[in-house]
Amino acid sequence: MQTQNYIGGRWCDAQAGGRLAVLNPADDSRIAEVPDSTAADARAAVDAAQAALPFWRATPAKQRATLLKRWNDLILEHQDTLGALISLEQGKPLAEGRAEVAYAASYVEWFAEEATRANGEVIPAPVASRRMLALREPVGVVAAITPWNFPAAMIARKIAPALAAGCTVVAKPAEDTPLTALALVALAEQAGLPPGTLNIVSASREHTPAVVEAWLDDARVRKISFTGSTAVGKHLARASAATLKKLSLELGGNAPFIVFDDADLDAAVEGLMVSKFRNGGQTCVCPNRVYVHSTVHDRFVEKLATRVGALKLGPASDGGSQIGPMINARAIEKIERHVNDAVAHGAKVVVGGRRVRNAVAAGPNYYAPTVLCDATPAMALSCEETFGPVVPIFRFDDEAEVLALANDTPFGLAAYFYTQHMARAWRLADALECGIVGVNEGALAAEAAPFSGVKESGYGREGSTHGLDDYMHTKYVCQGGLS
Ligand code: SIN
DSSP: OOOSEEETTEEEOOTTOOEEEEEETTTTEEEEEEEOOOHHHHHHHHHHHHHHHHHHHHSOHHHHHHHHHHHHHHHHHTHHHHHHHHHHHHOOOHHHHHHHHHHHHHHHHHHHHHHTTOOOEEEOOSSTTOEEEEEEEEOSEEEEEOOSSSTTHHHHHHHHHHHHHTOEEEEEOOTTOHHHHHHHHHHHHHHTOOTTSEEEOOOOTTTHHHHHHHHHHOTTEEEEEEESOHHHHHHHHHHGGGGTOEEEEEOOOOEEEEEOTTSOHHHHHHHHHHHHHGGGGOOTTSEEEEEEEHHHHHHHHHHHHHHHHTOOBOOTTSTTOSBOOOSSHHHHHHHHHHHHHHHHTTOEEEEOOSBOOSSSSOSSOOBOOEEEESOOTTSHHHHSOOOSSEEEEEEEOOHHHHHHHHHOSSEESEEEEEOSOHHHHHHHHHHSOSSEEEESOSOOOOTTSOBOOEETTEEOOBSTTHHHHTTEEEEEEEEOOOO
16 A cells, blocks of 8 residues: 655655545545645646656657556556455445456556557648658646546546556546555556656645646646546636646536336346446446336336345445445435435435445445435436435436436436337437437446547547547648658
8 A cells, every 4th residue: 555645756745744544435434644735746746747758758659558568467466455445445345346446457458559559640742742741749748637436447547548648647536535546656666667757646625726726837737637526627627728738527427317118127227227336326427317218117116126125235345245335424415415305306215215324334424225206307316416326217208308308417428228229229329418328238438438428528538549639639740842
């Protein structure tokens, strides 16, 4: 377990000496302390990244790829310990912690391979005396700011393409889950990443604005890649305008999940269980609104309730638990507020609907997996992301009506639907206003797929062949006088 910042190839404390306690959400006990960094640490990290940039961008792509592959191998060698660390500081069940490590490594491996394929173009010139080329080059120093819900995967998905492209990185993991990110950086150091190419500072909720402002104000930082709330994403877009940084923003969602009357109901229940209850519902692509056709509504709810009622709630330390604690008190309070508001507006609790505290779920952060019926657009949970294990079910009667409801949100990250009707599947896939669509499928994430939203869910693509572009510029070179 690493508990210091890593700047310019050295592990160090925050310059002002501040420390930040990392808590286990299972019982709020203290796991470790990490640096509570300030603007001075953030600037030192940029100094190191800027100093390393000329060397790293000139390093042949094949060598960058070799280092990334070594990092990938080390991550996978440490899958059990890293998985346990994720579960310890984030709360997700052990099997999910291990799975997240493989998911994180898949981005490192993917971008190691993409590094060697960052081809440019030779453009047919309009006159014989010229050669025209489009060259791809790294944007420069990248700031990666990552969330707590996937402490390994989100940082890997940003750092790996940045390093593959020849950028150097300054990173700040979420205040709730810095330990996984620090451990990943320790493995990158072991893999032989040169000093200064990857730098990381941790900071408390109180000091995070100063760290981020230091990066926003610094013209040497050419790109910010952020995953988190839409409100913070909008602030980053406004504040980075002064130095016109490139941005990748993966922001909030409000995913619809639609079950048509011709759907395979068992498959739809399965897809919903997978997509909704992954990480206890703390995933930005989780279905937030479930629309079920009136004619299959009661059967679907009955099947779903049976599955949800059987989910095992408990700490990650209990190997059998399927739903862990929520990340912190603020998360629990939001879930409780949404459920209470829904009930006050006429929703019926089919399963769950309450906090749990007992001998197994012994801390204050557990919420029972919940199914609510008779949800309506008047409820807060229909327009805000709940980020917890709550399934609100809305009835609908026709396709045009449900499509309008699904799109009636400023967000546009993911959407899901279940139908056996081929023409409808393509109509919906085209008409849904979002960046990611699941057709008869609940598990969508993959390193080879472009992940991102539209509307107020952000812009920029992570993963896939497009993921490298976000860390590169295209430079036009025209050589004349050749005839
Ligand atoms: C997220 O919740 O931000 C990412 C989820 C994923 O990669 O599937």
